[in-house]
Amino acid sequence: MCIIKRIKMKVTKQPFFIEVIRPQLKEVEKKLLADLGTYNKVLTEAATYLFKAGGKHLRPVLTLLIARMCGNQITSDHITLAISIELLHTATLIHDDIIDMSPMRRGLPSVNFKWNDKISVIAGDFLLARSSYYISKIGNTRLNKLFAKAVMDMCDGEILQLLQRYEIETAFEDYLKKTERKTALLMAVGALASSIISRSPYEKAAYDIGLNIGIAFQVIDDILDFSSDNKKLGKPVGNDLLQGNLTAPVLYALDSADGKRLKELIETKFSDKESIGEALEIINKPQNMDKAKNLAQHYANLAYGTLNSIPVTETHAALDDLFKFILVRSY
Amino acid sequence: MCIIKRIKMKVTKQPFFIEVIRPQLKEVEKKLLADLGTYNKVLTEAATYLFKAGGKHLRPVLTLLIARMCGNQITSDHITLAISIELLHTATLIHDDIIDMSPMRRGLPSVNFKWNDKISVIAGDFLLARSSYYISKIGNTRLNKLFAKAVMDMCDGEILQLLQRYEIETAFEDYLKKTERKTALLMAVGALASSIISRSPYEKAAYDIGLNIGIAFQVIDDILDFSSDNKKLGKPVGNDLLQGNLTAPVLYALDSADGKRLKELIETKFSDKESIGEALEIINKPQNMDKAKNLAQHYANLAYGTLNSIPVTETHAALDDLFKFILVRSY
Numbered sequence: 314m315c316i317i318k319r320i321k322m323k324v325t326k327q328p329f330f331i332e333v334i335r336p337q338l339k340e341v342e343k344k345l346l347a348d349l350g351t352y353n354k355v356l357t358e359a360a361t362y363l364f365k366a367g368g369k370h371l372r373p374v375l376t377l378l379i380a381r382m383c384g385n386q387i388t389s390d391h392i393t394l395a396i397s398i399e400l401l402h403t404a405t406l407i408h409d410d411i412i413d414m415s416p417m418r419r420g421l422p423s424v425n426f427k428w429n430d431k432i433s434v435i436a437g438d439f440l441l442a443r444s445s446y447y448i449s450k451i452g453n454t455r456l457n458k459l460f461a462k463a464v465m466d467m468c469d470g471e472i473l474q475l476l477q478r479y480e481i482e483t484a485f486e487d488y489l490k491k492t493e494r495k496t497a498l499l500m501a502v503g504a505l506a507s508s509i510i511s512r513s514p515y516e517k518a519a520y521d522i523g524l525n526i527g528i529a530f531q532v533i534d535d536i537l538d539f540s541s542d543n544k545k546l547g548k549p550v551g552n553d554l555l556q557g558n559l560t561a562p563v564l565y566a567l568d569s570a571d572g573k574r575l576k577e578l579i580e581t582k583f584s585d586k587e588s589i590g591e592a593l594e595i596i597n598k599p600q601n602m603d604k605a606k607n608l609a610q611h612y613a614n615l616a617y618g619t620l621n622s623i624p625v626t627e628t629h630a631a632l633d634d635l636f637k638f639i640l641v642r643s644y
Numbered sequence: 645m646c647i648i649k650r651i652k653m654k655v656t657k658q659p660f661f662i663e664v665i666r667p668q669l670k671e672v673e674k675k676l677l678a679d680l681g682t683y684n685k686v687l688t689e690a691a692t693y694l695f696k697a698g699g700k701h702l703r704p705v706l707t708l709l710i711a712r713m714c715g716n717q718i719t720s721d722h723i724t725l726a727i728s729i730e731l732l733h734t735a736t737l738i739h740d741d742i743i744d745m746s747p748m749r750r751g752l753p754s755v756n757f758k759w760n761d762k763i764s765v766i767a768g769d770f771l772l773a774r775s776s777y778y779i780s781k782i783g784n785t786r787l788n789k790l791f792a793k794a795v796m797d798m799c800d801g802e803i804l805q806l807l808q809r810y811e812i813e814t815a816f817e818d819y820l821k822k823t824e825r826k827t828a829l830l831m832a833v834g835a836l837a838s839s840i841i842s843r844s845p846y847e848k849a850a851y852d853i854g855l856n857i858g859i860a861f862q863v864i865d866d867i868l869d870f871s872s873d874n875k876k877l878g879k880p881v882g883n884d885l886l887q888g889n890l891t892a893p894v895l896y897a898l899d900s901a902d903g904k905r906l907k908e909l910i911e912t913k914f915s916d917k918e919s920i921g922e923a924l925e926i927i928n929k930p931q932n933m934d935k936a937k938n939l940a941q942h943y944a945n946l947a948y949g950t951l952n953s954i955p956v957t958e959t960h961a962a963l964d965d966l967f968k969f970i971l972v973r974s975y
Contacts, residue, residue, distance in 0.1 A: 352796070356803040408769060412762045431743045431806060434765060435799050438739060441769065442795035445776050449788035457780035457788050464773035465683070468766045472687040475762060 330635040333628065334377040337387050341373045341395045352439075359428050359436035360443075363403050366419035371530065371639070372398045372503050375523060378635060379504040381628035382620075383513035390451045390510045397447035398503045401460065404440035405467060405499075407433050412471065413556050420547035448506075456506050463502040470494025478557030481576050485564055489528070496534075497527025521619045522632070529612035530639050535560035536605050537643070539596055545643055551593050555583055561608055565601040613640055661966040664959065665708040668718050672704045672726045683770075690759050690767035691774075694734050697750035702861065702970070703729045703834050706854060709966060710835040712959035713951075714844035721782045721841045728778035729834045732791065735771035736798060736830075738764050743802065744887050751878035779837075787837050794833040801825025809888030812907050816895055820859070827865075828858025852950045853963070860943035861970050866891035867936050868974070870928050876974055882924055886914055892939055896932040944971055 331338065345364045349357040373395035380391040409415070410423040411433050417423055425433040441464070448456050473491050477483050504523030508516045538553045539562055553560055559567075559579070566575050575595050583589040595601075613636050620632055662669065676695045680688040704726035711722040740746070741754040742764045748754055756764040772795070779787050804822050808814050835854030839847045869884045870893055884891055890898075890910070897906050906926050914920040926932075944967050951963055 352800050353803045353807070355807060356800055408765050411765055430761065432803070434739050434742055434768075435802050435806070437765075437769075438772065439796055439799040441772055442792045442799065446789060446792035446796065449785045449792060452785045454780045454783045454785055454788065457785065458777060461773045461777035461780060465770055465777065468770040468773065469683050469687055471766050472684045472763070475766070476684070476686060 328634060328638060330374065330378065330631040330638065333381065333631045334374065334387065337377050337392055337395070338370065338373060340392055341377075341399065342370070344392070344396050345399060355428075355432065356436065356439060359407075359424055359432050360439050362421075362424055362427065363406060363419060364399075366421045368403075368419055369642075370399060371635075372402050372500060374635065375500055375526070376503045376507045378628055378632050379507040379519050379522070380511055382623075382626055382632060383508045383511035383515060383519065385626060385628070386511070388510065391507055393447050393450050394456070394503070394506050394510060397444045397460070398499065400440050400444035400447060401464070402499060404437045404444060407437040407440065409471070411437075412475065413552070413558075415548060415552060417548040423548075451510065453509070456509065459502050459506060463498050466494050466498055470498075474558055477559070479579055479582055480557075480559065481567060481579055483559050483564065488559070488561060488564055492528055492531045492535075493524065496531040497524045500524065500527035500530070515623050518619050518623050522616045525612045525615040525619070526636055526639060529609045529616065529636075532561050532605060532609035532612065533639060533642060536562055536602060536609070538562075539593060540602060541643060551589060554592060554596070555589060557582065561605040562596050562601050565604040566596045566598070569595075569598070569601060571595045571598070609640060659965060659969060661705065661709065661962040661969065664712065664962045665705065665718065668708050668723055668726070669701065669704060671723055672708075672730065673701070675723070675727050676730060686759075686763065687767065687770060690738075690755050690763050691770050693752075693755055693758065694737060694750060695730075697752045699734075699750055700973075701730060702966075703733050703831060705966065706831055706857070707834045707838045709959055709963050710838040710850050710853070711842055713954075713957055713963060714839045714842035714846060714850065716957060716959070717842070719841065722838055724778050724781050725787070725834070725837050725841060728775045728791070729830065731771050731775035731778060732795070733830060735768045735775060738768040738771065740802070742768075743806065744883070744889075746879060746883060748879040782841065784840070787840065790833050790837060794829050797825050797829055801829075805889055808890070810910055810913055811888075811890065812898060812910055814890050814895065819890070819892060819895055823859055823862045823866075824855065827862040828855045831855065831858035831861070846954050849950050849954050853947045856943045856946040856950070857967055857970060860940045860947065860967075863892050863936060863940040863943065864970060864973060867893055867933060867940070870924060871933060872974060882920060885923060885927070886920060888913065892936040893927050893932050896935040897927045897929070900926075900929070900932060902926045902929070940971060 346361055349361065376395045376398055377387055377391060380387045406418060407424045410418055411425050411430050415423050416426045421427070424436055445457070445460070448460050470491050470493070473487065474495065477487060477491070501520045501523035505516055505520040508519035513519070535553065538560065539551065541550060554563060566572065575592060578588045578592040581588045583592070616636055617633070620629060677692055680692065707726045707729055708718055708722060711718045737749060738755045741749055742756050742761050746754050747757045752758070755767055776788070776791070779791050801822050801824070804818065805826065808818060808822070832851045832854035836847055836851040839850035844850070866884065869891065870882065872881060885894060894906075897903065906923060909919045909923040912919045914923070947967055948964070951960060
């Protein structure tokens, strides 16, 4: 299901931020599934499975809106960039699901559960390479370097997350570092690359907008892991916690009056059902969720601040709309 | 242990093909371990572990020799290319060892056994990105495209191998296709990229030399999986067969008088020790091994033929020496 249809189902009115880039986004969605005829069917099925399952396509959306912000022109290179980013993002999802042993993604069995870890390793590698192929088409090795460096940093973020599982002494600083590297960096680099293609003087602003809205997006994702339901989320609620990933709501709860009990529960690594249930109840308390929402709002405010610092274009309203969507989304 | 030391131990005299590129190869080896200070220690340890364990570095060697063949000049871009290829090759080894559940590599526990599959996925991705970063440094997106396309094709080869496990009806054509995609292509692309950097008119010759010597190399590798010993090989003998990968010696044995019995044994998927022992005995018969050696020689001859079709440089003797090494190697 494509983003356009999906968002139609979720909100009564077509979001403005989609409306202004609708034809270009359609082109991105179409090309994600194109030119795969020469490869083995199992490989292409596994590699394109998550595209067909839908997804918010927020990274291409942001990239295309930044192109507009930087010059109002979306060129074929911007579209190639948007494709490359979604390919790269999907590759990381497939490999992350191996690492997190996630059974679901986008409401369907994850690639590792539908096929297996071996196919997932190969399908992820294939998409990483395809992403690199697309970015090369633009013909500017500065972009290739940016993306390669971003992937290295994302790997660093993944390792940090892996090593800090169940680590109740995780500092907020480490959480933010992981969040930046794992999620926000790709949005930042996508926005920066878009501004480079536009030959815009606002490269730093584009990067900062991507980075800050990326952190806000991930904090909301971490909240939804607790407050959403399986169906909306398309993956099991509480999976982050079960994997020992201690995100913003958990860190706030650890710092609350229930912190001592939560620590004990986390230390069991949730070997029984009761302990995860009790932990979820503690974390879900409004004061923890509100603090996490405020954190997301803080990063969104930084993005708004940067956006408002540059000359207003007609795309500002669409970016504003996108930031709001990121903050209020429920999936 | 570096290639120079390792080859010294194996043969009494320093091979000529190493001698002519010794300073450049040293530089490659040094840079493989450089500039990693900002990344997490576990990540860099897992990612550089196989470099420290040694390896033949045949891909950088071939790349550097082709540079010589194309103009006698090894530039800093050729060295960057050689680093990129070894990074990419090592990434594929780390991910392959997850797929094949290999316990050993280069005489040490494989990354997935020393750490685990999760760390292996991330370390492989990190090296893929680092390879892409290095190739971008050269500043020619044609090279980026070539490498990205090669990785996609290598993934296709991996999937083919995975899907054809224990498939006793595997045709020789399929075996050669897998061999080309899995192994030879990277050597071909490395040689081609080297000739592109040299602005040589012999791009096609460089590619063909890499491709054919790459197939010869892999056929010998497949022979060594049966005829070598664990210590020399640095990994368990017979592992390909145990994983159901039916390589040239197996295909020849299936086509021999013992073929019927071997089929029965393969169909058991080696659920007991006796069946793998009996299968190894059948495959190891001289007539099967000789046929496989002839196949490797055939592809080496094609490489020799191409080499002899282009104007002789002083590097021809070194390439000739490398081809011989590939054919007679025992590890």
